Amino acid sequence: MAKPDSIGQFEQLVLTAILSQRDDAYGVTIHAKVAELARPKEISLGAVYVTLDRLEDKGFVSSRLSDPTPERGGRAKRCYRLEALGERALEESAVTAKRIWDTIAEVWGKEWARQWGKRWGKEAGL
Amino acid sequence: MGQAVGEGSGLVKAPPKAIEALVAILLPPACREEVLGDLHERFISPRHYISDAVFTVPCVVASRIRRTTDLQVFAMEAFAVYVSFLCAAWQWAGRAFLGEQRGLVRLAIPTVAALIALVLRRAYAVPGRRSRWAPFLDAACGAGGAALSQAALWNIGRELVLPLWILISGGATTVLLLAALRMVLAPRESGGQAGVQGGNAAMSPKDVTEKSQKFVRKVRRKNFSLWFAVILVAGVLLFLMRQDAAFHSRSGWLAAGVIIAVALYMIVQVYRKGWSGETAPPEASASRGYYRAQLQRRRAALRGIWSWYVGPMLAILLTFALQVPFSHPDEPSLWTRMAPFVLLTIVWSVGFGYICQREARNLQREIDALDKE
Numbered sequence: 001m002a003k004p005d006s007i008g009q010f011e012q013l014v015l016t017a018i019l020s021q022r023d024d025a026y027g028v029t030i031h032a033k034v035a036e037l038a039r040p041k042e043i044s045l046g047a048v049y050v051t052l053d054r055l056e057d058k059g060f061v062s063s064r065l066s067d068p069t070p071e072r073g074g075r076a077k078r079c080y081r082l083e084a085l086g087e088r089a090l091e092e093s094a095v096t097a098k099r100i101w102d103t104i105a106e107v108w109g110k111e112w113a114r115q116w117g118k119r120w121g122k123e124a125g126l
Numbered sequence: 127m128g129q130a131v132g133e134g135s136g137l138v139k140a141p142p143k144a145i146e147a148l149v150a151i152l153l154p155p156a157c158r159e160e161v162l163g164d165l166h167e168r169f170i171s172p173r174h175y176i177s178d179a180v181f182t183v184p185c186v187v188a189s190r191i192r193r194t195t196d197l198q199v200f201a202m203e204a205f206a207v208y209v210s211f212l213c214a215a216w217q218w219a220g221r222a223f224l225g226e227q228r229g230l231v232r233l234a235i236p237t238v239a240a241l242i243a244l245v246l247r248r249a250y251a252v253p254g255r256r257s258r259w260a261p262f263l264d265a266a267c268g269a270g271g272a273a274l275s276q277a278a279l280w281n282i283g284r285e286l287v288l289p290l291w292i293l294i295s296g297g298a299t300t301v302l303l304l305a306a307l308r309m310v311l312a313p314r315e316s317g318g319q320a321g322v323q324g325g326n327a328a329m330s331p332k333d334v335t336e337k338s339q340k341f342v343r344k345v346r347r348k349n350f351s352l353w354f355a356v357i358l359v360a361g362v363l364l365f366l367m368r369q370d371a372a373f374h375s376r377s378g379w380l381a382a383g384v385i386i387a388v389a390l391y392m393i394v395q396v397y398r399k400g401w402s403g404e405t406a407p408p409e410a411s412a413s414r415g416y417y418r419a420q421l422q423r424r425r426a427a428l429r430g431i432w433s434w435y436v437g438p439m440l441a442i443l444l445t446f447a448l449q450v451p452f453s454h455p456d457e458p459s460l461w462t463r464m465a466p467f468v469l470l471t472i473v474w475s476v477g478f479g480y481i482c483q484r485e486a487r488n489l490q491r492e493i494d495a496l497d498k499e
Binding site: 068075077 | 140141146157159160161162163164165166167168178181182183184185186188189190192193495
């Protein structure tokens, strides 16, 4: 089976944001979701565009222009969709993240992991 | 500041028209529509809009440059522009200019400026709209960039400005060479979907045929550029050697013979190893196996690029570089003066070899994606 390109953490965030937005994944909504996922880090819209272009080049996502809307000054949106290769890459990185979490919990204890998760969530405003 | 636009019963705030127009100018046309729309949608206040634009536009431009720049073509263009100015300097100011007056560095300034102009022109091109005069306009744009750099230097540091005749003849040669390169190697249209197919659906025979034909055309264009570079380099070096009486010795003729022999070897090798333009019967060109074989062939050629292209090219350039001080035993300083040329040659070879290896890896990914379907 062919292996997709490995993806970085920011690419994972963008792919997750596209996945969560379903049919409404375009620059503004993707950026909002990525900013939410990456809290407390600040994320610029430009960084999201650069990553979207790179993911498109790798064949992880595809895009199309939608119809123009008045709230955007009569301009179209570029809507993104996750492709099979992107889904597989995201799946692989989610499995890896889960393994990392399980290993940490195993070494430092389940109670610590529970408390740490709670504390980090609070700090991140979740 | 900020304009209220009537929208049904309420008022929608919109960014000031002048600022929006300025941002529109700075954005490449290929992504102007969606980026302007996104910035408009995020508008809160003019200050927020400006800060949003300041952080977004450079990223968008950089990404567009990355997508529209083919590194192999870029390396060829850099080589062509530098060689143009080098020949002009050799012709009008002689060898002394290159060593004694920081000539190699001075020649690099218009080269870099021309390349920046070319890269920006490609990034700001309107997708799908390319006239038949585009190669000449691209080339003129590159030469214009070179001229602008000299005009700017005239005000900053005149000691780095090239003599007028070198600039004019180098610029004219640049236009000719770049136009020829651009005619053979059309720029990447979007830069998207490079190499890897990530579609959900398996390719139909029609898709396979289209991709196969497109790939063959691409390989053919790239091979033309390889031929072009060999002929250009060998031709220029032989011309320079012919101009200089010191080369008209036994060792000079030997070096010229080596250059011609290696250049001929490279031309044949490009045909044998790099050419994948054999015509296939219509039913074969629609088969996945045929397309896969094309990809594999190209991948193998790129993996072995050092043995049939980069290595021999390095040999040609080093033969010339060594022959220069060897033909002028009365000028021992020539050994050190040729050092930047040798260094540049090695850097180019390593860089070009790396680009080809990277392309081979991309092809491998495409083969994997094809196998997966």
